[in-house]
Amino acid sequence: MDRRNFLKATGALTTTAMLSQNNQTYAQPKLRTGEHVLILGAGLSGLSAAYLLHKQNIPFTILEARNRIGGRVFTHTADEAENLHVELGAEWVGASHERIQALCKELNLNLLNHQFETHLTLEGQYFKPKQWNYEQNWTSKYQTLLTNFKQLTSKNSKVLDQIDWWRYLNNQGISEKDIELKELFDSTDFGESIRNVSAYASLSEYAYSSPNNEMDFRIERGNTRLVEAMAEKIGMTHIMLSKKATHVKQEGKQVQVLCEDGSQYNGHRLICTLPVFALSKINWQPGLPADKTDALNQLQYCRIIKSAVVFKERFWQEEAFDMVTDTTAHYFFHSSKNLKSVKGTLTSYAIGEKAHVLSKMNQEQKIREICQGLKPAFGDVLPYAEKVVSYYWGGDAFSKGAYAIYDTHQWFGIRENLAKPFRNISFAGEHLADWQGFMEGAIQTGEDAAKGLLT
Ligand SMILES: Cc1cc2nc3c(=O)[nH]c(=O)nc-3n(C[C@H](O)[C@H](O)[C@H](O)COP(=O)(O)OP(=O)(O)OC[C@H]3O[C@@H](n4cnc5c(N)ncnc54)[C@H](O)[C@@H]3O)c2cc1C
Incomplete structure (x- = not known):
């Protein structure tokens, strides 16, 4: 079973497309011929959504706040x-x-x-590859933890989400020396101390990662060549740069976006791929549901x-x-x-x-x-x-961070609320992905959001 299917099985995958498939409340009316899609953000997620719509001959416009495409691909x-x-x-x-x-x-x-x-420098001492390692009994124990994780039930996954990665490793008997190493290595992946990361989020990444940790x-x-190549296919005429969305208004079947420079764009659906900080700055009319706003306020x-x-x-x-x-x-x-x-x-x-x-x-x-x-x-x-x-x-003015970091209780606690569509708006972006924190995840959520609009 790959990571995506594992997350599905434990109820931890919450893309727009899945939510609409599984739950009537989130089901979105399908796009009708000639209807226009607006996309906020020309990062990998927005470009992936657009590329899929382009292949289906569906009209769309991307609005991008920066004067370049790519977002966090730079x-x-x-x-x-x-x-x-x-x-x-x-x-x-x-x-x-x-x-x-x-x-x-x-x-x-x-x-x-x-x-x-990988070489290592610790307390002023330098070690070449193979001159350092975790304790042998920990290495084998860790492999067992990764293997066992793949058998985890949905109920136990939620229990694991209540504890942070640092505490979990300590509870498993890691030594003082090895937890120091683990903090240095794994904080590199998560971008903050492993005391701030859910054990579920960590294990679900490591258990399915390549031997080189992706x-x-x-x-x-x-990497910018990828976004440039996608933009070439899509056509730069459909990508509006320096268009920072400030207001999004939904009225009947219409969505209207107002940009900082006073320009306005109209469509029938909107795919919003903005990172949480930028998304929270938008004036939504009507306002976003309270559970979504709560979730937006929690994710760091x-x-x-x-x-x-x-x-x-x-x-x-x-x-x-x-x-x-x-x-x-x-x-x-x-x-x-x-x-x-x-x-x-x-x-x-x-x-x-x-x-x-x-x-x-x-x-x-x-x-x-x-x-x-x-x-x-x-x-x-x-x-x-x-x-x-x-x-x-x-x-960074738009993301105020590199990528989302799921703390305890958050993977199962807030992801669904972050991902669920709101009337004619669907949401995508790295922070909603199963491969969260990766380009892969951004692409998948963008494509899923576009697929969610098709019959
Ligand atoms: C330092 C760092 C290291 C990383 N390392 C890796 C790695 O090694 N491998 C990997 O796979 N991934 C890595 N990632 C993650 C990867 O870059 C992201 O997952 C992915 O690029 C996110 O794409 P996105 O489309 O979801 O978001 P973004 O790229 O952030 O796109 C969102 C777009 O929305 C725009 N926007 C914001 N506000 C507005 C507004 N109001 N109106 C209009 N547009 C707006 C932004 O300018 C941006 O272009 C890394 C990220 C960082 C920052």
């Missing part, structure tokens, strides 16, 4: 002359992520290997800052270099892997409070702090550093 050129690009948003395409891989194939985009062998590939020439997004340092030389030598540390820079990986350039980039991927601290530093301070994290492994590398390009998602 490739940046760090050095023009060297053709060095880095991902400031989504990085990896997972081996289990079938929809995104199929889309890449359909759009003739190559996937490059982006797997790493850190498998990247798209050649940058993790704080991540990605800082790619351009180095004159690739002093780390190993192509597959990455390193988890207990320093402010947190996690490093060789982001110029597979790029043919003399210079190279190491990206620091810092989470939670560490991300916030780094975001307050100027360029020079940031470079110093990041190089400090590399010191136990490579000595003083400051002389090699040329510049840093970074983006702090905790401060």
Whole structure:
């Protein structure tokens, strides 16, 4: 059974399409010939919805607040002359992520290997891969926990959702040393401390992830190539940039969107793919139901800052270099892997409070702090550093975070309310996905929302 089917079986999958299929209250009237669909957001979710509608010859318009498409997919050129690009948003395409891989194939985009062998720096001590590990009895116990999770009943899934990942691991007898490691590694995945993540949310991800934890590939020439290729197919004339929606009005069979610049768009259905923070800022007329508003007020997004340092030389030598540390820079990986350039980039991927601290530093301070994290492994590398390009998602105007983080009681407690349609509006986006926090999830929810409108 794959992850999607497991979540269905435990009652934990709540896409718009599923809600409409299973529950009359949420069933939406199907789209009639000539009716127009408005889509809020030109991230992967909005573009996926649009691409599906485009293939069905259904008229639509995407309204995007930024002056670029892609949202949290954001490739940046760090050095023009060297053709060095880095991902400031989504990085990896997972081996289990079938929809995104199929889309890449359909759009003739190559996937490059982006797997790493992990080094570790702990309390100033540096360990190469295979020089560090979890205790042996914990490694086998953990495998058993992952296997047993797949047999979990719906009732026990809900019990698991009441406890955080850190406490759950402690209850399972993890040692002091191993919980330190687990916090460092798993907080990298969730973007905040594992004390803030539901044990159900964690296990449902890890039990179904590829051996490399979905850190498998990247798209050649940058992940933005995918959104660009989709936009080319859809046609840029259907994508309105710099159109920040401020009001959404539903009257009879009509939906009207008012944008910050005074422009207005009319349609018969709306697919809203906005992250929770942006969604909450919209003036909805009539207002959203109270249970949805409550759910919107509860869901948090993790704080991540990605800082790619351009180095004159690739002093780390190993192509597959990455390193988890207990320093402010947190996690490093060789982001110029597979790029043919003399210079190279190491990206620091810092989470939670560490991300916030780094975001307050100027360029020079940031470079110093990041190089400090590399010191136990490579000595003083400051002389090699040329510049840093970074983006702090905790401060992003639209998402105020990198991706949603499901705390205790939330997977089963609020997801359904977040996902359920409201009259002529359906909702999509990474935060509603089974592969939540991933591009795969954003694509699936966008496609599901579009499918939900079709007969
Ligand atoms: C730092 C970071 C690392 C990540 N790493 C990975 C990874 O390695 N692998 C992976 O698969 N995924 C990763 N992700 C997650 C992935 O990027 C997201 O799941 C996915 O891109 C979200 O797509 P979306 O369409 O749901 O949302 P978004 O991309 O946020 O799209 C929503 C769009 O709505 C627009 N918008 C907001 N408000 C308004 C408004 N009022 N009016 C009109 N438009 C508006 C926004 O500008 C945005 O373009 C990462 C994300 C981040 C930030």
